[in-house]
Amino acid sequence: xxxxxxxxxxxxxxxxxxxxxxxxxxxxxxxxxxxxxxxxxxxxxxxxxxxxxxxxxxxxxxxxxxxxxxxxxxxxxxxxxxxxxxxxxxxxxxxxxxxxxxxxxxxx
Amino acid sequence: xxxxxxxxxxxxxxxxxxxxxxxxxxxxxxxxxxxxxxxxxxxxxxxxxxxxxxxxxxxxxxxxxxxxxxxxxxxxxxxxxxxxxxxxxxxxxxxxxxxxxxxxxxxxxxxxxxxxxxxxxxx
Numbered sequence: 001x002x003x004x005x006x007x008x009x010x011x012x013x014x015x016x017x018x019x020x021x022x023x024x025x026x027x028x029x030x031x032x033x034x035x036x037x038x039x040x041x042x043x044x045x046x047x048x049x050x051x052x053x054x055x056x057x058x059x060x061x062x063x064x065x066x067x068x069x070x071x072x073x074x075x076x077x078x079x080x081x082x083x084x085x086x087x088x089x090x091x092x093x094x095x096x097x098x099x100x101x102x103x104x105x106x107x108x
Numbered sequence: 109x110x111x112x113x114x115x116x117x118x119x120x121x122x123x124x125x126x127x128x129x130x131x132x133x134x135x136x137x138x139x140x141x142x143x144x145x146x147x148x149x150x151x152x153x154x155x156x157x158x159x160x161x162x163x164x165x166x167x168x169x170x171x172x173x174x175x176x177x178x179x180x181x182x183x184x185x186x187x188x189x190x191x192x193x194x195x196x197x198x199x200x201x202x203x204x205x206x207x208x209x210x211x212x213x214x215x216x217x218x219x220x221x222x223x224x225x226x227x228x229x230x231x
Binding site: 001 | 143145152153154155167169170203205210213214215216217218219221222223224
């Protein structure tokens, strides 16, 4: 099974910009992996922020954006807010099977 | 509104089995696949598998294929996850999530999640 890697932890200043990445042990991440990004706060179910690499839900704050960057999926937060402090997980598709990254704990 | 309501917390002894349910409301149950995801205490998310409620077809991660069953009862819009003889390593919160096709982007998303069902395996 593929291993999906994320930064264990990152810190961003309020109002700052940070990029979280999501890599695959099988090679470059591409749009065919249909990358997802989820936000999870303590005690709550995850919330989908990004799907299909770049697509946002109606509830996804505009300051979040998804992309491919250097062979990885990326989630960029521009103008961080205190409420963005949370765990973030990526999810990749591997021909019908799905694998989560280990998660990034983001501190604002 | 679209909701997935999961069953309550479970405590199960090693060697026993446990079933978690996920009841859908606010949409046509058969129209959307469901994922199952789990999260051990203090750990990350782990994808377990999906079920097609219309056909009953399933696909699960290899580590779960021999002891986890995903089923559904369309008459009551409910999906089930059965864990056969879980061990203490399977103590976790189990989530169901709806898969929705987004026509505009041509991609699928998990747009609605259940609240999670804590399962504790302990003697």
